[in-house]
Amino acid sequence: MLEVKGIGVKYGDVQVLWDISLTVGRGEVVAVMGPNGSGKSTILKAIIGLVRPSAGTITLDGKPISGRPAHDMAGLGVSLVLERRRLFPQMTVLENVRMGAFHSAVRSREKERLEWVEYLFPIIRERRGQLAGRMSGGEQQMVAIARGLMSGPRLLMMDEPFLGLAPRIVAQIIDIIRKINAEGIAVLFNEQNVHLSFSNAHRGYLLESGRIVLEGSGLAMLEHEMVKRVYLGA
Numbered sequence: 001m002l003e004v005k006g007i008g009v010k011y012g013d014v015q016v017l018w019d020i021s022l023t024v025g026r027g028e029v030v031a032v033m034g035p036n037g038s039g040k041s042t043i044l045k046a047i048i049g050l051v052r053p054s055a056g057t058i059t060l061d062g063k064p065i066s067g068r069p070a071h072d073m074a075g076l077g078v079s080l081v082l083e084r085r086r087l088f089p090q091m092t093v094l095e096n097v098r099m100g101a102f103h104s105a106v107r108s109r110e111k112e113r114l115e116w117v118e119y120l121f122p123i124i125r126e127r128r129g130q131l132a133g134r135m136s137g138g139e140q141q142m143v144a145i146a147r148g149l150m151s152g153p154r155l156l157m158m159d160e161p162f163l164g165l166a167p168r169i170v171a172q173i174i175d176i177i178r179k180i181n182a183e184g185i186a187v188l189f190n191e192q193n194v195h196l197s198f199s200n201a202h203r204g205y206l207l208e209s210g211r212i213v214l215e216g217s218g219l220a221m222l223e224h225e226m227v228k229r230v231y232l233g234a
């Protein structure tokens with residue numbers, strides 16, 4: 001469904017991505033793994049339209065989407081959960097979650113989507129009235145994912161969804177990824193940890209200094225000599 005072909009991105013005069021090509025198929029879970037600063041977030045920002053590629057094309061179901069404003073993407077079925085959650089701390093859980101259905105193209109189905117995200121994350125129903133800023137990191141991440149799901153995406157992108165979370169919460173987020181994927185939603189996520197990336201994805205890409213250096217199935221990536229040597233110290 002998503003095809004990124006040969007994109008480059010510059011921040012001012014500084015190029016940070018070169019010739020990035022990746023795909024996400026319908027119903028796939030795909031991981032982009034790479035060290036700090038390798039350009040993972042920039043790939044997702046380019047797809048959602050927060051940064052404009054200097055080269056290459058991005059298509060969704062064969063139609064070009066590069067250059068479209070980020071707020072159009074909800075209507076096209078693509079949603080991004082930003083790193084470090086970016087909630088509105090002075091707003092309640094419910095207010096934050098409802099922001100995800102703000103776009104006119106998706107507002108009409110807000111009620112049924114809210115029921116769905118409350119089923120996926122019972123904590124959202126339990127804590128509807130709590131200020132988001134008063135929640136733990138893991139709870140905030142759940143609210144952020146719920147907000148991303150309110151637009152009813154076909155492709156949910158998540159920037160480092162496990163960052164700084166306790167193992168128990170990581171396991172819950174993995175479970176949620178499986179559940180939403182089982183409903184046919186494709187997922188593209190970034191992660192720095194080899195195991196978290198590739199054991200939870202059908203396919204994966206390894207990004208180094210702004211270039212994709214390896215790609216394959218999750219299992220093939222986990223077992224690849226270079227991944228084992230450089231990232232697992234084997």
Ligand SMILES: Nc1ncnc2c1ncn2[C@@H]1O[C@H](COP(=O)(O)OP(=O)(O)OP(=O)(O)O)[C@@H](O)[C@H]1O
Nearest residue numbers: 011016034035036037038039040041042043083192
């Ligand atoms: N708004 C910006 N202006 C200038 N340079 C930026 C900007 N955002 C990111 N960069 C630089 O672009 C490079 C890639 O950053 P990016 O955030 O995409 O990497 P990342 O792999 O997601 O890293 P992290 O794990 O730290 O989020 C880094 O060198 C970063 O310093």
